Amino acid sequence: MEKVTLKQIAKRLNLSASTISRALQDSHQISPQTKQKVLELATELNFVPNYHASGLRKKVSKTIAVVIPEVADSYFAQAINGIEAVAQEQGFHVLIYLTHESFLKEQAILRELQNGRVDGVLLAITAETSHNRHIRELLNRGMPLVMFDRVCEDMETAKIITNDLESSYLATRHLISCGCKRVALLSASNSLAMSANRLAGYKKALQEQGHPFRPTDVIACSKAEDVNYFFIKTLLSNAHRPDGIIATVEKQATSVYQVCQELNLNIPQKVKIVAFSNLQSAAFLNPSLTTVMQPAFDMGKAAAANLCKVLKRKNLNILPETQVLPSVLHIRNSTG
Amino acid sequence: MEKVTLKQIAKRLNLSASTISRALQDSHQISPQTKQKVLELATELNFVPNYHASGLRKKVSKTIAVVIPEVADSYFAQAINGIEAVAQEQGFHVLIYLTHESFLKEQAILRELQNGRVDGVLLAITAETSHNRHIRELLNRGMPLVMFDRVCEDMETAKIITNDLESSYLATRHLISCGCKRVALLSASNSLAMSANRLAGYKKALQEQGHPFRPTDVIACSKAEDVNYFFIKTLLSNAHRPDGIIATVEKQATSVYQVCQELNLNIPQKVKIVAFSNLQSAAFLNPSLTTVMQPAFDMGKAAAANLCKVLKRKNLNILPETQVLPSVLHIRNSTG
DNA sequence: GTGAAAGCGCTAACAG
DNA sequence: CTGTTAGCGCTTTCAC
Numbered sequence: 001m002e003k004v005t006l007k008q009i010a011k012r013l014n015l016s017a018s019t020i021s022r023a024l025q026d027s028h029q030i031s032p033q034t035k036q037k038v039l040e041l042a043t044e045l046n047f048v049p050n051y052h053a054s055g056l057r058k059k060v061s062k063t064i065a066v067v068i069p070e071v072a073d074s075y076f077a078q079a080i081n082g083i084e085a086v087a088q089e090q091g092f093h094v095l096i097y098l099t100h101e102s103f104l105k106e107q108a109i110l111r112e113l114q115n116g117r118v119d120g121v122l123l124a125i126t127a128e129t130s131h132n133r134h135i136r137e138l139l140n141r142g143m144p145l146v147m148f149d150r151v152c153e154d155m156e157t158a159k160i161i162t163n164d165l166e167s168s169y170l171a172t173r174h175l176i177s178c179g180c181k182r183v184a185l186l187s188a189s190n191s192l193a194m195s196a197n198r199l200a201g202y203k204k205a206l207q208e209q210g211h212p213f214r215p216t217d218v219i220a221c222s223k224a225e226d227v228n229y230f231f232i233k234t235l236l237s238n239a240h241r242p243d244g245i246i247a248t249v250e251k252q253a254t255s256v257y258q259v260c261q262e263l264n265l266n267i268p269q270k271v272k273i274v275a276f277s278n279l280q281s282a283a284f285l286n287p288s289l290t291t292v293m294q295p296a297f298d299m300g301k302a303a304a305a306n307l308c309k310v311l312k313r314k315n316l317n318i319l320p321e322t323q324v325l326p327s328v329l330h331i332r333n334s335t336g
Numbered sequence: 337m338e339k340v341t342l343k344q345i346a347k348r349l350n351l352s353a354s355t356i357s358r359a360l361q362d363s364h365q366i367s368p369q370t371k372q373k374v375l376e377l378a379t380e381l382n383f384v385p386n387y388h389a390s391g392l393r394k395k396v397s398k399t400i401a402v403v404i405p406e407v408a409d410s411y412f413a414q415a416i417n418g419i420e421a422v423a424q425e426q427g428f429h430v431l432i433y434l435t436h437e438s439f440l441k442e443q444a445i446l447r448e449l450q451n452g453r454v455d456g457v458l459l460a461i462t463a464e465t466s467h468n469r470h471i472r473e474l475l476n477r478g479m480p481l482v483m484f485d486r487v488c489e490d491m492e493t494a495k496i497i498t499n500d501l502e503s504s505y506l507a508t509r510h511l512i513s514c515g516c517k518r519v520a521l522l523s524a525s526n527s528l529a530m531s532a533n534r535l536a537g538y539k540k541a542l543q544e545q546g547h548p549f550r551p552t553d554v555i556a557c558s559k560a561e562d563v564n565y566f567f568i569k570t571l572l573s574n575a576h577r578p579d580g581i582i583a584t585v586e587k588q589a590t591s592v593y594q595v596c597q598e599l600n601l602n603i604p605q606k607v608k609i610v611a612f613s614n615l616q617s618a619a620f621l622n623p624s625l626t627t628v629m630q631p632a633f634d635m636g637k638a639a640a641a642n643l644c645k646v647l648k649r650k651n652l653n654i655l656p657e658t659q660v661l662p663s664v665l666h667i668r669n670s671t672g
Numbered sequence: 673g674t675g676a677a678a679g680c681g682c683t684a685a686c687a688g
Numbered sequence: 689c690t691g692t693t694a695g696c697g698c699t700t701t702c703a704c
Binding site: 048 | 384385391397409413424593616620622
Binding site: 006017021022025049052054057 | 696697699700
């Protein structure tokens with residue numbers, strides 16, 4: 001990259017570097033004429049102040065990191081959209097890091113973010129994440145952090161979540177009210193608070209409706225697609241297979257459809273299904289899919305807005321407040 | 337963010353800053369004992385070298401920018417996955433910029449990237465982009481740039497594309513061979529080379545099969561969803577409506593399904609449809625959707641690999657070579 | 673209003 | 689093998 005520097009402009013205008021700097025920042029202590037001269041030459045030369053130099057000096061990067069498990073999932077894709085919308089508006093740049101559900105990667109990424117590369121972090125933890133030391137470390141160093149969707153409940157920081165417990169409670173109740181005698185839960189992980197909440201909602205509905213809770217009806221999914229596919233196939237091949245399924249992970253829904261097709265199990269006659277999914281195409285699946293739709297875009301916006309707010313008014317600590325945006329149950333043909 | 341600096345480590349170990357710097361970079365001219373001492377203290381203090389300082393000094397950012405129209409589209413989501421995979425492996429960080437199909441934003445974003453914030457750029461232009469001056473400006477300044485998917489054909493830089501002409505040719509021929517008498521094309525834009533190629537393939541097939549080309553059967557879609565929905569509804573409400581549709585934009589497929597549902601037009605009996613789409617769920621739509629599936633993940637990987645290669649071997653210019661990865665036509669029930 | 677000077681934290685000659 | 693020195697390009701006191 002070729003370099004046009006402040007100094008060059010200063011020399012060409014017979015001014016000092018500081019004057020140029022101030023003029024470019026529209027400081028009120030520079031005469032209008034000078035400002036104009038500077039601005040003119042700057043645009044002519046297409047001058048853009050060096051990012052590292054000003055970053056080093058001002059100790060800011062105007063950048064936030066988004067650390068998420070993956071992007072090929074409509075929830076996170078939409079969340080990024082929301083994040084990017086407010087970041088762009090507020091003048092922040094957005095770094096994306098995918099952990100691919102690997103705890104080790106998450107640790108390594110967060111560790112490196114302590115070097116001044118970013119001013120703040122938006123985080124949705126991996127399904128593997130079992131302890132919080134790496135997150136706490138960041139926080140201790142004063143890094144503004146907002147967790148969203150997959151949060152650590154015991155972390156003293158801002159959180160944006162949806163009503164997971166209630167949603168899965170409603171989903172389960174809906175399946176039972178549609179006549180399901182045995183509802184299985186495809187869970188995302190054993191460690192996520194989000195998963196625990198969805199499990200709790202599921203249990204609560206079962207109990208309320210007088211259904212027994214069978215631990216074997218809860219399948220903890222892995223990050224490997226084929227393994228999950230195998231789990232689902234096994235589950236549905238069983239003679240005592242469930243007649244209702246709650247998929248708490250979007251991709252699982254597709255797998256269930258696939259398995260049902262292969263096993264010739266009619267949805268919704270033999271098996272009813274509701275999925276936590278943000279797919280636009282849910283309404284056009286065969287049969288159309290009953291979904292719990294999370295407010296992904298708005299959660300992204302809320303998370304970014306919260307973070308940017310803190311970053312604007314400097315040295316104000318982030319409030320450990322939790323914001324809950326509601327999901328909505330869209331009832332379609334996959335549940336009858 | 338609290339600061340642990342190189343100097344502090346130096347002082348505590350009674351060594352010079354340069355020794356610490358070299359030790360941390362595992363320079364072969366530092367004694368093993370010193371290295372160990374340094375490393376120990378560094379890990380103990382959780383030292384991470386300041387990003388801006390080293391960036392300013394070394395004139396690199398180890399960061400690449402990905403400038404794309406949007407992310408809530410499975411093509412770009414998968415492409416990001418591919419990009420991130422190789423970037424992470426090669427030690428590069430990934431900045432995401434969404435243009436939302438706005439040419440002005442694209443200009444503004446590319447302009448700001450000239451400040452040393454990134455070492456290279458991956459670009460898929462907007463549907464609005466009519467000229468190349470802003471891109472050329474970047475290139476002139478020596479910024480390594482790889483275009484992918486939506487490229488400028490007349491730009492002297494590396495490009496990763498798919499066989500758009502052939503794909504839409506095959507798609508059109510397929511529709512005609514399924515009995516369609518009148519095939520419409522939902523185009524992404526009037527200015528993209530990609531769209532021109534898809535149009536050319538469509539025309540070629542029509543001509544080969546002795547079908548007339550009707551300009552009114554080509555609908556240039558806008559970036560506003562509702563407008564496109566309206567176009568599609570108008571198109572299909574017409575008495576002389578087409579009996580075959582090629583949607584060159586993923587979202588359009590959903591709109592077509594929706595319109596057909598509303599107008600009570602059975603797919604595939606009344607209207608057959610093939611869409612350029614990477615949706616995992618295409619096979620489970622009602623009816624299952626015939627798609628042209630682009631190698632999104634691999635295109636992302638290829639683009640990033642090309643860029644990283646150039647960035648590794650410094651000051652080597654990017655080769656203006658075009659790499660073509662083939663799309664594949666998946667025939668399903670929406671055409672048959 | 674403008675300039676001089678110092679320094680952000682690190683790296684890379686150049687010495688020894 | 690290690691230290692000294694200079695400086696990346698910018699911002700910001702402090703002078704005038």
